[in-house]
Amino acid sequence: MRYLPLTQADRREMLGVIGAKSVDDLFRDVPERARRDGFVDLPRRQGELEVERALTKMAAKNVSADSVPFFIGGGAYRHHVPSVVDHLIQRSEFLTSYTPYQPEITQGTLQYLFEFQTQVALLTGMDVANASMYDGSTACAEAVLMAHRVTKRKKAVLSGTLHPHYRAVVENLCEAGGDPVEALAPALPGKTEDIIARIADDTSCVVVQTPSYFGELIDLRAIADAAHAKGALLIAVVPEIVSLGLVTPPGEMGADIVVGEGQSIGNGLNFGGPYVGLFATRTKYVRQMPGRLCGQTVDAEGKRGFVLTLSTREQHIRREKATSNICTNSGLCALAFTIHLSLLGEDGFKRLARINHANAVKLGSALSGVAGVELLNDAFFNEFTIRLPKSATAVVDALADKGVLGGLPASRLIPGNATLDNLLIVASTEINTDQDRADFVAALKEVL
């Protein structure tokens, strides 16, 4: 087998050194009745060509985003990733390295993590960021637990326009610890959500997403003030990190913790994963942060170097007293993020954000020109919500048949709420052309 270097002669010789008669001898601690010899129900080994053929066939059954006019967002966004990114992250030294527990021979990983942490802090307008989390949803749930530790309170209040999956992940983790969660009903874009009224003396944190599930930009300032007045923290959730090239960062609006999904920069859609969770906060809370942190130090010769630090928060040292059970982060996705953002730079990143916004504005006005279609948002970045004259699920289905992936029905993630049935959440990024827009509008007219 091509991945196994030992030959039969090697195996015999090695068994001799060990003093074992056969490999079975080495498995002698396994109880007799649990020993098996292969599995009849699984196929036998295959060469590269056969595997490639089979998986290519499977992949071809999917409609890939590059093959159609594409307008789906909802927490995962299709952006163009420069060729350099994928080339660099496939370098052996990055791809096949382990967590940098031996800093002297993993300065490459540690330095890019330090760069990543700095970039995330700058984008979010916060003091410090960690070396990444699994994804935005788990970062959000960990932020709530961190707020519990900081405030020594147990109750989180969630905005109704938090991504429904994020809400479910937060509820799941909080319920595990027996902590109550109050989640508001979703307020449609253009309608104000009175979350401030829900902040009480036992509230540990308020969780608000901007842009919201419906694409609406949310003013965090008054919410931050109200939360702080009651001794609670504001957790801001940013599902589309490109928005921060154009929009006031949560750090400037009073957020105490900012979490986000970093997939948009450097990472593909990948049917939902792997992605990269962003996690930033204020310096005063750093010792309550979950996840890995990279810090600067010096070596025995006084030269600058980087190490994983503050690991006394982590499970491998603190065990049951750790701030989180997290071990792995999303290293390679963080690297892709860092490289892509380095290529963009200050000017490129801001321009990318403007292109996204421009495309969304143009699409919004084109779609709202279709009879019976209404654009609901007041302020948005690259995603917005329209009301259709009929079920959004049926429309999306019909659009797919016409070769257009035309957005996310709001009810897919919030079922059983009749007011959402006709709402369609639509995203547009730099990948969309004038032709894509025209195709979308034409197809929509046909299916309505």
Add this chain to the structure above:
Amino acid sequence: MSGMNNQGRPTAAGEASSGSFETYTGNKGLRLEEPLIFELDNPGATGVDLDEPEGYEPKLGAFEREARIGLPGMSEPDVMRHYVRLSRKNYSIDAGLYPLGSCTMKHNPRLNEKMARLPGFADVHPLQPQKTVQGALELMDTLAHWLKELTGMPAVAMSPKAGAHGELCGMMAIRAALVARGEGDKRTRILVPESAHGTNPATAALLQYKVDAIPATADGRVDLAAFKAKLGPDVAAIMLTNPNTCGLFERDIIEIADAVHEAGAYFYCDGANFNAIVGRVRPGDLGVDAMHINLHKTFSTPHGGGGPGAGPVVLSEALAPFAPLPYVVHGADGFRLVETEGEAKADGSHPFGRMVAFHGQMGMFVRAMAYMMSHGSDGLKQVAEDAVLNANYVLASLKDYLSAPFEGPCMHEALFDDRFLKGTGVETLDFAKAMIDEGYHPMTMYFPLVVHGALLIEPTETESKHTLDQFIGTLKHLAQAAKGNDKSRFTGAPHFAPRHRLDETLAARNPVLRWQAETPKQAAE
């Protein structure tokens, strides 16, 4: 006579030199120093060509970002060179043996990378209409089938993002099953062996369970009598790693499982070490109720410098109904993703909730699938056999030079302690750092905690006998050097890495976690 070198260019080797002088650049030949991107800022330079958009009226409301973000400007060649130079400061499995115990640093086939990048897998949105992602759902379903077959378990939750996340998922399923039985409040204690990974007690604590440590026997296994004495009506589960973190198979595992079940508790198995038994032993036959599988260990998806991983959890009949959302079912009209509680109820299941947005680490699923298909069931059995053979070869070859706390045979990893260093003034850490000078990544140090100054070596099945012989020779040589009073070689190690030993105490005492532009000096004092 050659036309080349006719101008007197010397061709002899020159004089040998210690090389112990400082260079102007700080570089030492191919060992290159590299600043941070923020120090390479070239304002006005860019690595992308984007046109300014026109013909739109902004709809941002009052949210326009005004201040400078502070991102550096760099051209594409500068970015390329920066990250290539950084990469060269890293050790990697592609460049050499990476014997980290418990981490399974095996070869990462590039076919996996190629398959994961097929647009049909890589460029598909998780919320596309399901009829447009039938191939992606088929892949998840096929991988699930393989995982269930290989473990002898009836169900698998695919969405957890990593091993520790899988542990959490498995323990949540256990809790949900206890709650459904009306024993959620009654069973508050989790038994965890002393030798367990740190994630086990951390996970149990996250779920508000009390962690109760089970002592080990002198032969490195769970103390069966002590374990049985700890069982009671307040025990929710045992979390046990098998093969355990000492690299040993728990001989009494079936008896342990039976006792756990008799006491009304569940058996969580930490599957980090599945590579030792894949294709030879099915956890389902051992009485396991839940076990996570690190696709980035056993099934060769790359570690990527610390993630992304993937940690699907196989579940027993008792726990299967409580598996989290989402999951894939195969019906008459193709594959269907069950995403909501309503749909799940209609299917007769009771998901405990959701671990993550979307459906899990698809990119890792494709890689693991390509790996499994390549090996087939016969090849996977060979994987376990060669992994165990390689570890035993290391143990047998080194046990007279280093000190082994337990009798063999071991499974996929060989454990040593620091008795062989006694009186030398060399610590486990020094010994490990000296391996760096020999061109090796060190083994896992100081873990498991049940052994003093532990050195845990996991060679994996993808190392050749020749590579192992050289590694064994190196360790013998270092052990002799340590005993031969060559102390400074160890305490000053590494001498030849991009950095000497780094001051971790300073990093923790005075945390510098991001780059800051230097504060300009005060103009007037």
